[in-house]
Amino acid sequence: MSVTLPTPAEPLKIGTRGSPLALAQAYETRARLMAGFDLPQAAFEIVVVTTTGDKVQDRPLKELGGKGLFTREIEDMMLAGDIDIAVHSMKDMPVAQPAGLMLDCYLPREDVRDAFVSPGVARLDDLAPGQVVGTSSLRRRAQLLHRRPDLKVVEFRGNVQTRLRKLSEQVADCTFLAMAGLNRLGMADVARSAIDPEQMLPAVAQGAIGIERRVDDARAQAMLELIHHQTTGLRLAAERAFLATLDGSCETPIAGLAVIEGDQLWLRGEILRPDGSESLSDEGRAPIAEGAALGKAVAERLLARAPAGFFDWRS
Numbered sequence: 001m002s003v004t005l006p007t008p009a010e011p012l013k014i015g016t017r018g019s020p021l022a023l024a025q026a027y028e029t030r031a032r033l034m035a036g037f038d039l040p041q042a043a044f045e046i047v048v049v050t051t052t053g054d055k056v057q058d059r060p061l062k063e064l065g066g067k068g069l070f071t072r073e074i075e076d077m078m079l080a081g082d083i084d085i086a087v088h089s090m091k092d093m094p095v096a097q098p099a100g101l102m103l104d105c106y107l108p109r110e111d112v113r114d115a116f117v118s119p120g121v122a123r124l125d126d127l128a129p130g131q132v133v134g135t136s137s138l139r140r141r142a143q144l145l146h147r148r149p150d151l152k153v154v155e156f157r158g159n160v161q162t163r164l165r166k167l168s169e170q171v172a173d174c175t176f177l178a179m180a181g182l183n184r185l186g187m188a189d190v191a192r193s194a195i196d197p198e199q200m201l202p203a204v205a206q207g208a209i210g211i212e213r214r215v216d217d218a219r220a221q222a223m224l225e226l227i228h229h230q231t232t233g234l235r236l237a238a239e240r241a242f243l244a245t246l247d248g249s250c251e252t253p254i255a256g257l258a259v260i261e262g263d264q265l266w267l268r269g270e271i272l273r274p275d276g277s278e279s280l281s282d283e284g285r286a287p288i289a290e291g292a293a294l295g296k297a298v299a300e301r302l303l304a305r306a307p308a309g310f311f312d313w314r315s
């Protein structure tokens, strides 16, 4: 294939966070761009950005507050022209982008499931009453306590490597990680088992990489159009519309997963109280091109069913 790009006088600067997973995702993006345009590695420059979310490790994420804790500084650099594109875990991305930026390029989605990780226990169902689960995810915490109010949950922050170290220090009996992250790190063997979405519905956009750019950057637009993965985009349109309608973010106990079945999208969504005392689920189907309307409809049904005060966990 021959694609003419606006003159790439300068290397395309790819912004990323510095964790091993973030770097793996940036390398995957670079590899797809190199292959797609038959470009050498020198046509790209990977720029590592340390964000506030990366620097502050000793407080729960929800206390640090603010959507986009891991992305704002990267976006500011892109708006300033210091980087051209930014590679993100879509699970961590707010539903709307700042003025001047857009996010419409997705790489093929990885395994969407959560992994059960434990040195001593093989499966989620094998946990004994009173055992300790480490997680910083409000969703995983609420889903787990909903099914197993007998378990104890402790705060577990940090990247994949940090969490594994805490497990080896016996801070908790088990933890959960996204299968996608483990697979992308070549660490699938860390998962004792993968948890079926029926048992634990994943976070919206789990396993998907998105690439953000400036709205008016014709070179980046041409490059990203070629590597965009269509069906991942259709699934995320449904899931992110669902999240947007609930006004949720990665800081809320919300789960959502869309899959493609023939010419239809099937979306399932779940909202929970943070203590797990209540869980509401809903689902729907629509033609694949109508994901945004589907996500909105499923979210609106959940909102109509949610008792007063269901979302008041921040007060």
Ligand SMILES: NCc1[nH]cc(CCC(=O)O)c1CC(=O)O
Residues within 6 Å of the ligand: 089, 090, 091, 092, 176, 177, 178, 179, 180, 181, 205, 206, 207, 208, 209, 250
């Ligand atoms: N919130 C952190 C985060 N953001 C994306 C991933 C994993 C990769 C993915 O879901 O795409 C993780 C870690 C985890 O949940 O294990």
